[in-house]
Amino acid sequence: xxxxxxxxxxxxxxxxxxxxxxxxxxxxxxxxxxxxxxxxxxxxxxxxxxxxxxxxxxxxxxxxxxxxxxxxxxxxxxxxxxxxxxxxxxxx
Numbered sequence: 001x002x003x004x005x006x007x008x009x010x011x012x013x014x015x016x017x018x019x020x021x022x023x024x025x026x027x028x029x030x031x032x033x034x035x036x037x038x039x040x041x042x043x044x045x046x047x048x049x050x051x052x053x054x055x056x057x058x059x060x061x062x063x064x065x066x067x068x069x070x071x072x073x074x075x076x077x078x079x080x081x082x083x084x085x086x087x088x089x090x091x092x
């Protein structure tokens with residue numbers, strides 16, 4: 001079964017700045033909505049979620065960094081959505 005999923009969340013990020021590396025952890029709350037696309041008569045479902053994760057920013061220069069992050073959300077004891085990611089960032 002296919003479905004659309006939407007998430008909205010807010011989290012507190014705790015950082016520990018170091019010279020070349022800035023590790024961080026995050027925790028917060030949010031909501032997940034699942035909307036089936038191919039099942040006639042199925043309704044969408046929205047659930048409260050707990051958001052958590054961690055990672056690190058690796059400084060390439062004063063303004064540019066590479067981020068490695070693991071972010072997850074859980075709506076109950078069974079449902080778990082994991083989102084590992086790697087990306088670039090720019091500080092103004």
